[in-house]
Amino acid sequence: MASEEPTPTPLERPGRAADAAAADDPGDRPIALELESVTKRYAETTAVDGVSLSVREGEFFTLVGPSGCGKTTTLRLIAGFESPTEGSVRFHGEDVTGTPPEERDVGVVFQNYALFPHMSVGENVAYGLNFADPPGGVSKSGRVRELLELVDLEGMADREPDQLSGGQQQRVAIARALAPGPDVLLLDEPMSALDAQLRERLRVQVRAIQKELGITTVYVTHDQEEALAISDRVSVMRAGAPEQVAPPREIYRRPETRFVAEFVGDNNVFDGTVRSVEGRGANGRQRAALEVGTETFAVDLQDREVSVGDEVTFCVRPENLRIGAGVNATTAIVASAEFLGETTRVHLEWYGQELLVRTRDPLSGDVTVGFEPEDAHVVAIDRTV
Numbered sequence: 202m203a204s205e206e207p208t209p210t211p212l213e214r215p216g217r218a219a220d221a222a223a224a225d226d227p228g229d230r231p232i233a234l235e236l237e238s239v240t241k242r243y244a245e246t247t248a249v250d251g252v253s254l255s256v257r258e259g260e261f262f263t264l265v266g267p268s269g270c271g272k273t274t275t276l277r278l279i280a281g282f283e284s285p286t287e288g289s290v291r292f293h294g295e296d297v298t299g300t301p302p303e304e305r306d307v308g309v310v311f312q313n314y315a316l317f318p319h320m321s322v323g324e325n326v327a328y329g330l331n332f333a334d335p336p337g338g339v340s341k342s343g344r345v346r347e348l349l350e351l352v353d354l355e356g357m358a359d360r361e362p363d364q365l366s367g368g369q370q371q372r373v374a375i376a377r378a379l380a381p382g383p384d385v386l387l388l389d390e391p392m393s394a395l396d397a398q399l400r401e402r403l404r405v406q407v408r409a410i411q412k413e414l415g416i417t418t419v420y421v422t423h424d425q426e427e428a429l430a431i432s433d434r435v436s437v438m439r440a441g442a443p444e445q446v447a448p449p450r451e452i453y454r455r456p457e458t459r460f461v462a463e464f465v466g467d468n469n470v471f472d473g474t475v476r477s478v479e480g481r482g483a484n485g486r487q488r489a490a491l492e493v494g495t496e497t498f499a500v501d502l503q504d505r506e507v508s509v510g511d512e513v514t515f516c517v518r519p520e521n522l523r524i525g526a527g528v529n530a531t532t533a534i535v536a537s538a539e540f541l542g543e544t545t546r547v548h549l550e551w552y553g554q555e556l557l558v559r560t561r562d563p564l565s566g567d568v569t570v571g572f573e574p575e576d577a578h579v580v581a582i583d584r585t586v
């Protein structure tokens with residue numbers, strides 16, 4: 202008799218949220234939405250280029266990348282505002298490629314709030330119901346009240362949108378998108394119109410709302426720091442396709458390509474040639490001696506296999522470049538410094554290449570920097586054979 206039970210509202214989805222919370226690894230949850238080999242072309246431009254990805258139930262999944270890499274188009278393909286030139290979109294295994302947006306059970310939040318200025322906050326949220334009855338058998342006003350409570354705007358129903366701050370307006374837009382109890386929430390750069398402080402506060406609130414509802418969420422941003430802070434998994438996109446899809450820590454610590462290494466956070470990227478490969482050290486990993494210009498550095502290979510003569514690209518995060526360190530030591534010249542409060546970001550000149558290092562103490566002149574072999578991460582190998 203399940204079909205006779207009222208549809209649960211998102212606020213009443215503790216089962217789903219609890220299930221999602223119980224499964225620590227999002228990889229254990231069923232797939233909520235999937236793109237398979239999706240391409241979108243506009244005349245000369247290929248906006249999305251053969252993208253395959255899947256998002257699990259209750260997952261917060263972020264598309265991040267530079268301007269024009271296809272983030273918004275990917276989101277619009279999921280929403281149904283665009284149809285793919287090739288490929289298919291599936292929700293819970295069901296093909297929705299030809300299904301119009303209003304039949305897809307998605308709530309969408311755009312960058313510019315898009316609230317109706319002549320309607321009150323409460324009327325704006327109620328509009329999200331699209332004249333349908335509220336889910337869960339609650340009254341329309343009850344539904345508006347519970348949504349405003351969810352987004353921390355209780356008591357604001359009678360205000361006009363222009364009496365609210367940008368962050369509050371965006372929370373009204375989120376409440377409106379959630380009103381009909383959608384299965385999936387899609388957010389396209391929802392914070393880019395806000396100042397830095399508001400953005401940081403709103404991203405904590407958005408994550409809390411998403412977790413409370415356990416709602417599958419796809420989020421678009423060009424801000425890599427925001428992507429790392431808010432997501433379960435991140436897809437770093439480049440030229441219409443994902444370059445790496447992984448949890449934030451993995452994206453940061455183990456970027457798979459030079460592009461990801463350079464796009465996400467500060468990094469020092471080196472190109473070297475393998476001169477020798479040592480056996481496994483105490484940590485069980487192989488270590489290579491890499492010639493970079495006139496220097497030779499010892500680099501842990503983690504699980505990568507290299508041969509003598511291979512060209513290898515590796516990176517070392519600025520916080521892992523140690524001043525005065527004895528291991529892998531080399532000399533660089535201080536070019537400039539930016540005081541950031543907790544730390545200072547120092548730009549060093551090193552054989553025509555810029556290196557970044559983070560320190561607490563002021564630096565000047567010539568400095569010795571080094572890094573531990575295990576703090577280097579190999580991002581690409583160009584084999585000689």
Ligand SMILES: Nc1ncnc2c1ncn2[C@@H]1O[C@H](COP(=O)(O)OP(=O)(O)OP(=O)(O)O)[C@@H](O)[C@H]1O
Binds near residue numbers: 246
């Ligand atoms: N309706 C359209 N007609 C023609 N080209 C389009 C259309 N929409 C997007 N494009 C092009 O497709 C590419 C991807 O655009 P998209 O908006 O998806 O990128 P984005 O990563 O979201 O960029 P941004 O961060 O600047 O919003 C761009 O080159 C863009 O100019």
